[in-house]
Amino acid sequence: MNMANTILIIDDEVKLRSLLAKMLMLEGFEVLQAGDGKSGLKKLEQQNIDIVLCDVKLPDENGIELSAAIKQKYPTIEIILMTAYGTIPDSVKAIKSGAFDYITKGDDNLKIIPLLHRAMDKVKLAKRVQQLEKQLVHKYAFDSIIGKSTVIQQAIDAAKRVAQTDATVLLLGETGTGKEVFAQAIHQASKRKQNNFVAVNCSAFSKDLLENELFGHKMGAFTGATKDAKGIFEEANEGTIFLDEIGEMPIDLQAKLLRVIETGEFLKLGDTVPTKVNVRLIAATNRDLKQEILNGKFREDLYYRISVFQIQLPSLCERLEDIPVIAAYFLKHFSEKINKKIENISPDYIQLLQNHTWKGNIRELKNIIERSVILTDSDVLQPETLPIDFLQDFNRDTMHQSGIFDLASVEKAHIQKVLQYTGGNKTETARLLNIALTTLYRKLEEYKISVSPQ
Numbered sequence: 496m497n498m499a500n501t502i503l504i505i506d507d508e509v510k511l512r513s514l515l516a517k518m519l520m521l522e523g524f525e526v527l528q529a530g531d532g533k534s535g536l537k538k539l540e541q542q543n544i545d546i547v548l549c550d551v552k553l554p555d556e557n558g559i560e561l562s563a564a565i566k567q568k569y570p571t572i573e574i575i576l577m578t579a580y581g582t583i584p585d586s587v588k589a590i591k592s593g594a595f596d597y598i599t600k601g602d603d604n605l606k607i608i609p610l611l612h613r614a615m616d617k618v619k620l621a622k623r624v625q626q627l628e629k630q631l632v633h634k635y636a637f638d639s640i641i642g643k644s645t646v647i648q649q650a651i652d653a654a655k656r657v658a659q660t661d662a663t664v665l666l667l668g669e670t671g672t673g674k675e676v677f678a679q680a681i682h683q684a685s686k687r688k689q690n691n692f693v694a695v696n697c698s699a700f701s702k703d704l705l706e707n708e709l710f711g712h713k714m715g716a717f718t719g720a721t722k723d724a725k726g727i728f729e730e731a732n733e734g735t736i737f738l739d740e741i742g743e744m745p746i747d748l749q750a751k752l753l754r755v756i757e758t759g760e761f762l763k764l765g766d767t768v769p770t771k772v773n774v775r776l777i778a779a780t781n782r783d784l785k786q787e788i789l790n791g792k793f794r795e796d797l798y799y800r801i802s803v804f805q806i807q808l809p810s811l812c813e814r815l816e817d818i819p820v821i822a823a824y825f826l827k828h829f830s831e832k833i834n835k836k837i838e839n840i841s842p843d844y845i846q847l848l849q850n851h852t853w854k855g856n857i858r859e860l861k862n863i864i865e866r867s868v869i870l871t872d873s874d875v876l877q878p879e880t881l882p883i884d885f886l887q888d889f890n891r892d893t894m895h896q897s898g899i900f901d902l903a904s905v906e907k908a909h910i911q912k913v914l915q916y917t918g919g920n921k922t923e924t925a926r927l928l929n930i931a932l933t934t935l936y937r938k939l940e941e942y943k944i945s946v947s948p949q
């Protein structure tokens with residue numbers, strides 16, 4: 496049975512219930528029926544129901560209380576209550592109980608169909624939001640952080656532990672090592688996950704703009720401030736704020752940041768009354784903050800406040816063993832995205848990735864795989880789809896592996912070439928090489944060159 500658009504009618508008046516059921520079926524809905532609250536709840540457990548049409552007066556309980564209970568257990572279900580007398584107090588209570596709407600029994604037959612369609616639209620929207628939220632949670636969960644190496648696993652383990660707390664976290668690592676990915680995962684695994692995660696890159700703004708971005712302003716605070724504006728700290732209230740490149744924050748703004756961390760309060764530009772927030776802070780940097788303190792660019796007190804729990808993210812070069820699985824992950828991602836069936840990566844290709852110096856870390860690797868996927872026409876990623884600098888490495892490596900640079904191999908190859916030219920005639924070969932015949936014999940022995948008898 497197609498369970499889309501399913502309505503459950505809970506009413507003890509059999510005649511009215513079946514009449515209503517018939518009408519709704521004609522309209523294309525699937526209809527289930529129950530005579531009291533208890534059997535209604537049972538149906539809800541057994542079936543996928545979108546909307547409940549419920550009488551206010553049921554033999555075993557009050558429909559208003561029942562709808563509150565249903566809404567709590569099944570938040571995406573919409574409920575329409577049916578009042579027999581259309582009494583105002585009942586209808587007010589109905590809406591307060593979380594019902595979508597109410598109708599007066601018998602009087603509102605014309606209203607009911609459009610009302611059900613509207614409720615159904617709301618149900619569909621809620622289901623879609625639920626589905627997207629699930630996808631988002633998965634995208635940003637720790638599971639999405641690829642890598643089995645000890646170094647990355649240690650970082651994941653530390654991040655999972657600190658996620659449960661409200662502690663400030665400092666993520667350290669080169670560009671593209673996944674600092675923002677970690678910050679998102681910590682937020683998703685924390686008790687703040689229902690609230691906002693807001694990220695800001697401190698290097699992307701001038702001092703004044705950054706202050707405005709972080710703390711917002713009051714109307715009239717500066718020319719062009721035509722209305723009050725919230726800053727990121729307010730947007731992230733009850734949630735998490737991620738300050739990327741914190742080492743780039745101008746020093747006088749650092750004092751203001753320290754104050755929010757310590758007191759939860761800040762002053763908006765142009766305001767005299769402090770704003771209070773409850774925000775968890777995750778900061779990141781690829782700079783050596785201790786050195787920045789010595790250079791007078793970073794406040795020592797702020798450093799000690801934010802560096803209580805540090806997590807060092809490994810560079811890609813420190814975890815070469817993870818490259819095959821990360822590459823496979825991005826291959827799947829990009830080939831699905833552009834609808835190509837590329838399922839494998841050649842061992843040479845992997846070897847080249849592992850030989851490369853990854854200054855841009857995972858971000859660079861991701862871009863390289865995307866490029867290769869675009870350029871590949873077969874079902875295997877091959878070295879020739881890599882940028883030229885990788886291939887130069889490749890040629891150098893293959894030449895190196897084949898020993899092409901060592902003098903002995905060149906001599907051996909040359910003797911073989913002349914032997915081939917003379918058809919295996921050793922005397923002639925020695926003459927052409929300008930060496931004694933005995934020397935040639937010694938070299939043939941040394942290089943294990945066999946000459947087929949003529």
Ligand SMILES: Nc1ncnc2c1ncn2[C@@H]1O[C@H](COP(=O)(O)OP(=O)(O)OP(=O)(O)O)[C@@H](O)[C@H]1O
Nearest residue numbers: 639640641669670671672673674675676739857858
């Ligand atoms: N472990 C991982 N698994 C899968 N993808 C990852 C992982 N780490 C990072 N990425 C991807 O790599 C890219 C860079 O990650 P991210 O922006 O988190 O790095 P970052 O360290 O914050 O960089 P920057 O310092 O430049 O801001 C993103 O596209 C992200 O999705």
